[in-house]
Structure formats: structure tokens, C-alpha cells
Amino acid sequence: MTGADGPDVAGLRRRLTAFAAARGWEPYHTPKNLAAALSVEASELVEIFQWLTPEESARVMDTEETAHRVRDEVADVLAYLLQFCKVLDIDPLAALSEKIDRNETRFPAP
Amino acid sequence: MTGADGPDVAGLRRRLTAFAAARGWEPYHTPKNLAAALSVEASELVEIFQWLTPEESARVMDTEETAHRVRDEVADVLAYLLQFCKVLDIDPLAALSEKIDRNETRFPAP
Amino acid sequence: MTGADGPDVAGLRRRLTAFAAARGWEPYHTPKNLAAALSVEASELVEIFQWLTPEESARVMDTEETAHRVRDEVADVLAYLLQFCKVLDIDPLAALSEKIDRNETRFPAP
Amino acid sequence: MTGADGPDVAGLRRRLTAFAAARGWEPYHTPKNLAAALSVEASELVEIFQWLTPEESARVMDTEETAHRVRDEVADVLAYLLQFCKVLDIDPLAALSEKIDRNETRFPAP
Numbered sequence: 001m002t003g004a005d006g007p008d009v010a011g012l013r014r015r016l017t018a019f020a021a022a023r024g025w026e027p028y029h030t031p032k033n034l035a036a037a038l039s040v041e042a043s044e045l046v047e048i049f050q051w052l053t054p055e056e057s058a059r060v061m062d063t064e065e066t067a068h069r070v071r072d073e074v075a076d077v078l079a080y081l082l083q084f085c086k087v088l089d090i091d092p093l094a095a096l097s098e099k100i101d102r103n104e105t106r107f108p109a110p
Numbered sequence: 111m112t113g114a115d116g117p118d119v120a121g122l123r124r125r126l127t128a129f130a131a132a133r134g135w136e137p138y139h140t141p142k143n144l145a146a147a148l149s150v151e152a153s154e155l156v157e158i159f160q161w162l163t164p165e166e167s168a169r170v171m172d173t174e175e176t177a178h179r180v181r182d183e184v185a186d187v188l189a190y191l192l193q194f195c196k197v198l199d200i201d202p203l204a205a206l207s208e209k210i211d212r213n214e215t216r217f218p219a220p
Numbered sequence: 221m222t223g224a225d226g227p228d229v230a231g232l233r234r235r236l237t238a239f240a241a242a243r244g245w246e247p248y249h250t251p252k253n254l255a256a257a258l259s260v261e262a263s264e265l266v267e268i269f270q271w272l273t274p275e276e277s278a279r280v281m282d283t284e285e286t287a288h289r290v291r292d293e294v295a296d297v298l299a300y301l302l303q304f305c306k307v308l309d310i311d312p313l314a315a316l317s318e319k320i321d322r323n324e325t326r327f328p329a330p
Numbered sequence: 331m332t333g334a335d336g337p338d339v340a341g342l343r344r345r346l347t348a349f350a351a352a353r354g355w356e357p358y359h360t361p362k363n364l365a366a367a368l369s370v371e372a373s374e375l376v377e378i379f380q381w382l383t384p385e386e387s388a389r390v391m392d393t394e395e396t397a398h399r400v401r402d403e404v405a406d407v408l409a410y411l412l413q414f415c416k417v418l419d420i421d422p423l424a425a426l427s428e429k430i431d432r433n434e435t436r437f438p439a440p
Contacts, residue, residue: 006207030164036159043259051367057141060141094117095182096192138271153263157260226423232426232427243440256376258407259375262407277360281418298426301411309391
């Protein structure tokens with residue numbers, strides 16, 4: 001994972017916000033539109049895998065071209081997730097931390 | 111955003127990995143399956159908004175029940191994104207940072 | 221397939237239109253919302269299969285409960301597809317027929 | 331809608347089956363993969379609408395290029411839906427007819 005000197009979530013969110021503002025894209029960034037865009041990008045990730053066997057799917061990073069496509073779609077999914085969270089003032093890391101807490105209660109480890 | 115003392119991405123990823131391992135879920139966590147699960151959760155987020163006007167969509171956090179649903183789906187999307195990245199050894203923050211770099215060249219601000 | 225006496229596409233479309241009209245749902249049925257609803261239902265179909273192996277996925281109709289869920293999601297996908305086509309005055313059967321014609325040229329059989 | 335002389339669902343399904351068989355695609359057409367492909371195509375339809383207002387979304391057929399894209403995605407969604415139903419021996423028209431019957435009971439018209 002990104003170490004202490006790498007990009008962090010708060011910094012990426014600021015860059016995305018500035019990027020959209022500089023291009024006048026804010027009116028398009030309703031929560032409804034950003035949720036749709038997020039799901040479209042998630043489907044583009046699925047598309048890479050749709051005809052692969054489970055075994056082939058584990059080797060997608062072995063080919064540089066496919067590896068690039070996968071990283072690119074991961075970036076798009078994360079970008080829309082952060083922008084969605086920005087317009088609704090949601091902290092995604094806190095939301096996930098609380099969800100893991102709840103799941104530890106709901107699905108006790110054997 | 112989560113401050114210096116809040117949960118961070120690396121820590122959340124470790125908790126998710128431990129959670130899945132303790133329940134024997136790793137065999138199900140192929141990249142193909144995790145990409146599908148990510149897209150299913152993204153669609154559950156879309157479902158909250160599907161019949162709302164753009165204006166209504168901006169007010170989803172005003173009702174506690176809907177706000178909870180939205181945060182819950184955000185958590186699920188992020189959880190599957192981090193688990194997908196874990197099994198393919200992708201750093202999502204670095205991937206997004208590089209994508210923003212490329213987009214700044216592709217779409218110059220006016 | 222449904223034989224000469226079974227339901228046909230035109231008849232189903234009429235029933236769906238009357239159903240929505242009787243409940244005052246037309247204002248919600250913009251093409252944008254119906255496309256989103258269609259993708260949400262398609263994801264609910266994916267959800268049934270997301271953790272299954274390819275072999276298990278071929279046996280989903282063996283269990284009555286799962287078979288019912290699958291048929292139910294198929295119905296929902298088709299319902300939104302027909303309603304989407306209705307509001308935009310698209311003939312889905314003609315669209316598919318033309319697409320197969322084009323694909324026969326684009327991907328010649330060996 | 332397609333009249334008495336137009337393409338019908340059973341005929342389109344036969345053409346799709348022959349098309350896939352002639353190209354040796356059957357091993358890829360597991361129910362799991364076809365459900366994923368269906369959801370990917372549904373998302374490509376959503377993508378056309380993602381930044382449009384509800385009003386703009388109602389006018390997508392006014393531009394020939396966009397109209398073609400919309401019809402093309404409709405064809406893809408229907409193609410994968412029919413192929414999915416084929417491999418699981420589901421009659422989609424009967425499934426929808428039964429679903430409308432159930433919905434008329436569940437959601438009585440006012």
C-alpha cells in the first residue's frame with residue numbers, strides 16, 4: 001500500500017474537487033449522477049473479466065495492457081466514490097470502519 | 111475527512127483481509143467474483159436514487175434511515191474495491207493519483 | 221418458448237403501460253430512470269451468481285427457491301427493457317434483428 | 331411494435347443460438363457469464379444518460395448518432411437476456427406475464 005509519503009485519500013479528494021471545479025463540471029455532479037457513473041465504471045471492471053475462467057481472472061495483471069486497464073478502472077471507481085462522498089459529506093473510511101464493526105457482530109468468526 | 115487518528119486505507123484493508131480469512135471466504139474471492147460483487151453494491155447505491163429527481167437526490171442525507179442506507183452501500187463498495195485490489199496487489203490510491211495526472215494532460219483546464 | 225397461445229411482447233408491453241398509468245408512475249418513467257432501473261435489476265440477477273463456480277451457476281434452476289428468484293429477476297429486466305423502449309418508441313425485436321445482421325458481417329463464422 | 335411479419339422472440343433466439351454455435355462460443359456462455367454480460371450492456375445504456383437532465387434524456391432519439399447507440403445497447407441487452415434464458419430453459423415472456431399477475435395483487439391500483 002501507499003506508504004507515508006504516497007497520496008492519501010484527503011489529498012486525492014481535494015485534487016478531484018479542484019479538477020471538476022476548473023472544468024465547470026459541478027452542476028453535473030449530483031449524487032444521482034455520480035452513483036450512476038460509479039456503477040458504470042464498476043461494470044467496465046466486470047467487462048474485463050466477463051468471459052474469463054476464475055483461474056484466468058487471477059492472472060490479469062500478467063499482461064501489461066490488461067493490467068493497465070484494470071488499474072485504470074480501479075482509479076475511475078475510486079474517483080467517483082470519492083466525489084459521491086464529497087457532495088454528500090460522507091467519510092468513506094469511517095463508514096467502512098463502522099460497517100466492519102457491525103459485521104463482526106453479525107457474522108461471528110467460527 | 112478522517113483525520114490523523116481515524117481509520118486509514120491500509121488498516122481497513124488489513125481488517126477486511128483478516129475478516130475474510132477467519133471465515134474461510136478466500137476461495138470465493140477471485141478477482142472476477144470481487145469485481146461482480148463491487149458492481150452489485152454500486153447498483154444498490156444507484157437503487158436508492160433511481161426514482162428521485164436531481165434535487166431530491168441532493169437531500170438523501172436529511173432522513174436518518176436513507177442516510178444510513180447510503181453510508182452502508184458506500185462502505186460495501188469500498189470494501190469490495192479494497193479486497194479486489196488486495197488480491198491483485200494494486201494500490202488504489204497510487205492508481206488514482208496517476209489517473210488524475212493523465213487526465214490533467216488529456217483534459218486541460220480552460 | 222411461449223407458443224402461439226402464450227403472452228407476446230406487444231401484449232406484455234400494453235399490460236406494463238396500463239399498470240404504470242393506473243398507479244400514476246409515468247412521471248418517474250424517464251428514459252434515464254428506466255435505464256438505471258434496468259441496470260439495477262440486471263445486477264440483482266448477477267448477485268444470485270456472484271459467489272458460484274461456473275459449474276454451480278449451471279445448476280441454479282435445480283432448487284425451486286433459487287429458480288423462482290432467477291425467473292423473477294428475468295421478468296424485472298424484461299419489464300424495464302420494454303418500458304424503456306416504450307417511452308423512446310424503440311422496437312427491441314427489430315433492433316436486435318438488425319444487430320444480428322450487422323454482427324454476421326462483422327464477425328464472419330469460420 | 332413489430333407486426334405479424336416482423337422478427338419474433340423465438341426466431342431471434344434461434345438466430346442467437348446458431349450465431350454462438352458457429353463461432354464456438356458456447357463454453358463461455360455459462361449462466362454466470364451471461365448474467366455479467368447482461369449487466370455490462372445495461373450499464374452501457376446507463377452511460378449514455380449519466381450526465382443528462384431528465385428532460386435531455388427524453389430527447390436522446392432526436393440525434394441520429396445517439397439514437398443508433400441507444401438501439402444498439404437495447405439490442406445487446408435483449409441478446410444477452412435471451413441467451414441467458416436459453417441456457418437455463420426459461421421462458422422470459424411467461425416469467426414476465428406471471429410477474430405482472432403477482433404485481434397486480436401486491437400493488438392494487440387505487
